[in-house]
Every structure is written in C-alpha cells, then in structure tokens.
Amino acid sequence: MNLLNAIKTLQMKYYQGCAVVIGSDIAALSHMMRDKIKQDSLILYQVSHDDTAKQPRIKNGLADFIDVQVDTTSADAVNALFALLSSKKHQPKFVIFSPEANDSIPTLSITPTQIESSWKMTGYSAFLVAQAALTQMQKVKEGTFLFLGSALATQPVTPWLASSAMQAGVRALAQSLAREFNPQGIHVAYIALAHDAESKQAEKSTGLAMAIANSCWHAHKQSKQTWAQEFSTF
Amino acid sequence: MAWSIMSENLNSTPQHCAVVVGVGASKGIGGAVCRRIAKEGLLVYIVGRTASKLQLVADEITATGGKVIVRTLDSSKPEQVSALFQEITDKNLVIDLVVHNVGSNMPSRFLTTSPRFLEQMWRATFFSGFLFGQASLAVFLAQQHGTLLFTGASGSMRGKPFFAAFTTGKSALRNYIQGIVREFNASNIHIAHIVIDGMVDGDRVNQFGYGLGRIIRLYRGGEKASLNVDDIADNYWQLHKQPKDLWTHELDLRPFLEKF
Numbered sequence: 001m002n003l004l005n006a007i008k009t010l011q012m013k014y015y016q017g018c019a020v021v022i023g024s025d026i027a028a029l030s031h032m033m034r035d036k037i038k039q040d041s042l043i044l045y046q047v048s049h050d051d052t053a054k055q056p057r058i059k060n061g062l063a064d065f066i067d068v069q070v071d072t073t074s075a076d077a078v079n080a081l082f083a084l085l086s087s088k089k090h091q092p093k094f095v096i097f098s099p100e101a102n103d104s105i106p107t108l109s110i111t112p113t114q115i116e117s118s119w120k121m122t123g124y125s126a127f128l129v130a131q132a133a134l135t136q137m138q139k140v141k142e143g144t145f146l147f148l149g150s151a152l153a154t155q156p157v158t159p160w161l162a163s164s165a166m167q168a169g170v171r172a173l174a175q176s177l178a179r180e181f182n183p184q185g186i187h188v189a190y191i192a193l194a195h196d197a198e199s200k201q202a203e204k205s206t207g208l209a210m211a212i213a214n215s216c217w218h219a220h221k222q223s224k225q226t227w228a229q230e231f232s233t234f
Numbered sequence: 235m236a237w238s239i240m241s242e243n244l245n246s247t248p249q250h251c252a253v254v255v256g257v258g259a260s261k262g263i264g265g266a267v268c269r270r271i272a273k274e275g276l277l278v279y280i281v282g283r284t285a286s287k288l289q290l291v292a293d294e295i296t297a298t299g300g301k302v303i304v305r306t307l308d309s310s311k312p313e314q315v316s317a318l319f320q321e322i323t324d325k326n327l328v329i330d331l332v333v334h335n336v337g338s339n340m341p342s343r344f345l346t347t348s349p350r351f352l353e354q355m356w357r358a359t360f361f362s363g364f365l366f367g368q369a370s371l372a373v374f375l376a377q378q379h380g381t382l383l384f385t386g387a388s389g390s391m392r393g394k395p396f397f398a399a400f401t402t403g404k405s406a407l408r409n410y411i412q413g414i415v416r417e418f419n420a421s422n423i424h425i426a427h428i429v430i431d432g433m434v435d436g437d438r439v440n441q442f443g444y445g446l447g448r449i450i451r452l453y454r455g456g457e458k459a460s461l462n463v464d465d466i467a468d469n470y471w472q473l474h475k476q477p478k479d480l481w482t483h484e485l486d487l488r489p490f491l492e493k494f
Contacts, residue, residue, distance in 0.1 A: 112364075124353070169406035
C-alpha cells in the first residue's frame with residue numbers, strides 16, 4: 001500500500017459512521033433502526049429501490065437521516081450511492097439489505113422472464129449492494145453486513161418456488177461472504193424471517209418491524225469472538 | 235413463454251429416449267452418463283455447446299452399437315431448450331430420463347468479481363437447470379412418468395469463500411429441485427439431485443491450466459482421492475432404476491479420502 005492510500009485509509013477511520021437500510025419495503029424497519037443507531041451516533045441512510053433512479057435521488061436530507069432512492073439492480077447506481085457516502089465522509093458501519101418479496105406463482109406457470117426478474121431483485125441486487133458496501137468496509141476492516149432473507153431459503157414451498165430458489169441463492173452468497181470477510185473483521189450474516197402469505201404485510205407492522213430491528217441490532221453488536229452467521233426468526 | 239407439450243402426439247408404441255444436457259469431454263460426467271444410458275439400449279440425446287466434443291462421445295457410443303442424436307445448443311436460452319423438447323415430442327419419442335449436468339465452478343475474489351461474471355454463472359448454474367426442469371416436468375406430466383436428475387456440487391450445499399457466484403446459482407437450483415420434488419413426486423416423476431463433493435478424475439480437471447489441474451489432483455491423492463466418471467454414471471443409472479416405493483431425492487458422492 002502506498003503512502004497516499006495509507007493516509008486515506010487512516011482518514012476513513014475518522015469518517016462519520018453511518019447505517020444503510022437498503023432495498024424494498026424498508027420504511028418501517030429503517031424507522032425502528034433510527035432509535036437504535038443513535039446509541040452509536042450513526043447517521044441513517046434509508047435507501048429505497050426505485051428502478052427509475054439511475055443516480056441516487058435524495059428525498060430528504062436531515063442531519064442524522066437521509067432518505068434516498070436508487071435503482072438497486074444497477075451496478076452504476078449502487079456504486080454511485082456508496083460514492084455519495086464517501087463524498088460526504090460517511091463510512092458504512094452497518095448495512096441491512098432487504099430484497100423485494102416475490103408473488104406466488106404456480107410452479108409450471110413460472111416463465112423465464114419472471115424468474116429473471118426475480119433474480120434481478122434478489123440475488124443480483126444483493127451482490128451489487130454487498131460488493132459496494134464491503135469494498136468500503138474492507139478498507140477499514142470493520143463493519144456489519146446483514147441480508148434479510150426468508151425461511152423459504154431452506155424450506156421451499158409451492159407456489160413460492162421462484163422466491164424460494166432466489167432466497168436460497170442469497171443465503172449461500174451470505175455464507176460465502178462470511179467465510180471470505182469474517183477473518184478480515186467484517187461481520188456478514190443472514191437473517192431468515194418467517195414466510196407466510198401475509199409476511200410482507202406483516203413486515204410493515206410496527207411490532208414485527210421492531211422485532212426485526214432488534215435482531216439486526218443484536219447481530220451488529222455481537223462481539224467478534226461470538227459472531228452468528230445465520231439467525232432464524234421463525 | 236408457456237411450458238406445454240402436445241401429449242396427443244404420443245402414439246401407443248413409441249420409442250424411448252434419454253436427454254443428457256451439459257455434455258463436454260468424453261472423459262467427463264456428461265459423456266460417461268451418455269455411455270451408461272446407451273449401454274442399456276435407450277436412444278440418447280447428447281446435448282451441449284461444442285459440436286466437436288459431442289461428436290466424439292457420439293462416435294464412441296455408436297461404435298459399440300448404441301443409438302444417439304447429437305444436438306448443439308445454449309442451455310440458458312429458453313427458445314432453444316423449448317425447441318429441443320418440441321422436436322423430441324414431435325418425433326413421438328417418450329422421454330424416460332433427463333439429466334442436467336451444466337455449470338462448472340470457477341473461483342473469484344468477491345470484490346473483483348464482475349456483475350457480468352455473476353450473471354453468466356447464474357445462467358449456467360441455475361437458469362439452465364430451471365429451463366430444463368420446467369420443460370421436463372411438462373413432458374413427464376403428459377407421459378405420467380419420468381426421471382429428472384441434476385448434477386450438483388459442494389457449492390450446492392455450502393457457500394465457500396471465493397466461490398460466491400457459483401454457490402449463489404447452485405444453491406438456488408438445489409432449493410428449486412427440493413420444491414419440485416415435493417410437488418411432483420406423487421405424479422410418478424422421480425427427481426433427484428446428485429452432489430458431486432470432490433475432485434472429478436475427468437478432462438475438465440486434468441486439462442485445467444495446461445495440466446496444472448492434473449498435478450493438483452495427483453498431489454491430493456490421485457485416483458484414490460478423485461471421483462471416477464464411470465462410477466458416477468453408474469449411480470445416475472441406479473437412481474433412474476429405483477423402484478417408486480424407494481426413491482432417493484438427494485445423493486452425495488465423494489471419494490473415501492475426501493474430507494467433508
């Protein structure tokens with residue numbers, strides 16, 4: 001590492017820490033996270049997926065809460081988001097990725113187009129966000145990256161096989177990243193939520209959002225000597 | 235695209251066949267499975283990307299009296315997969331067995347993995363399997379029988395470091411297979427996932443890196459520590475022949491020296 005990089009890395013250690021809650025249907029969860037992250041004096045980025053936002057679109061910019069829209073299926077858009085954080089001297093210390101839940105589809109009716117679309121919104125998007133976030137975290141050897149997932153990842157259920165398969169892919173991605181990045185001081189974990197027909201509606205409820213926020217915060221605050229890689233909340 | 239096959243085309247005395255997709259080198263899992271099936275008298279559709287490799291396998295089989303049809307296609311293209319199954323049913327052939335053997339692993343550091351590499355890996359490991367699964371199920375439901383086998387890997391079971399792209403697709407495919415097993419088991423359709431958990435003594439490994447792969451394989455124990463492709467093929471055939479009151483849905487294969 002040359003001297004300039006060393007100085008830059010040192011500077012990053014003193015950047016303002018931030019949390020990023022990114023994905024679909026995240027408003028309730030990020031609302032619940034807002035109180036928790038104050039304990040660590042983190043700024044909160046609430047980043048909602050919007051496929052028209054090819055560049056980060058800031059809706060509200062308060063001192064400790066920034067509401068952004070971005071296309072999480074675009075590599076350029078996701079990279080631009082994390083470049084925005086760097087430009088503001090904000091270092092991501094805690095990232096929660098929540099992919100869009102898929103609708104139920106009878107197995108033989110799943111079309112190639114539907115499965116490709118589902119892939120874009122889950123596995124592909126998870127990869128892009130994780131890569132951009134971990135690139136920043138790896139520079140300072142610190143951070144927590146959580147994938148919010150589903151019990152479907154290990155228990156596929158008809159007629160949600162498209163969603164089940166995509167969740168299984170994200171779960172495996174999380175495992176692989178945990179094995180690659182945990183030794184570098186970055187905590188990567190997968191949180192499997194219960195799946196039922198009403199799950200997405202339920203996620204918007206205050207009680208469940210609080211429970212998920214508690215699990216996420218607990219994961220973030222685990223000591224390095226006792227990191228969990230997977231949380232099953234069903 | 236709708237997944238429908240015209241069952242009325244099947245006549246009362248049709249010829250039976252098997253389809254093996256993902257055939258490459260003669261000394262590989264796909265090639266060995268083709269030879270094993272042909273030995274039992276079934277007509278084998280040998281399907282893969284490279285015509286010259288397919289022809290080598292076909293020549294070996296026909297030299298011993300077996301029957302084959304060679305088809306070159308990209309197994310991640312929906313229209314090509316659909317056309318293959320349409321051709322088979324148009325010929326009034328009954329498909330007894332479909333083997334999906336597509337997708338090879340390739341390590342990469344996560345932070346330098348390009349989205350394009352991830353996409354290509356997903357299309358080979360998951361999407362191709364999904365396309366063949368959907369097409370096979372439509373045929374098997376019309377026929378009221380069939381065996382559908384998928385080649386899996388260690389990465390289907392656990393996400394290892396530096397294999398993020400591979401394990402994302404392979405694990406998704408395993409999950410999809412588990413789902414369709416539960417849904418279509420009672421329809422007399424036998425679906426199984428074979429986990430190849432070790433280094434295969436095949437051309438893909440032996441010829442990797444101008445022979446470096448072979449040296450690594452020998453260093454790790456040689457033949458004793460490698461999966462023999464003909465032995466693997468035997469297991470595929472035994473799965474196909476299992477009686478319906480005792481079906482296996484996942485089979486993990488490894489050499490006796492492999493740590494797991």
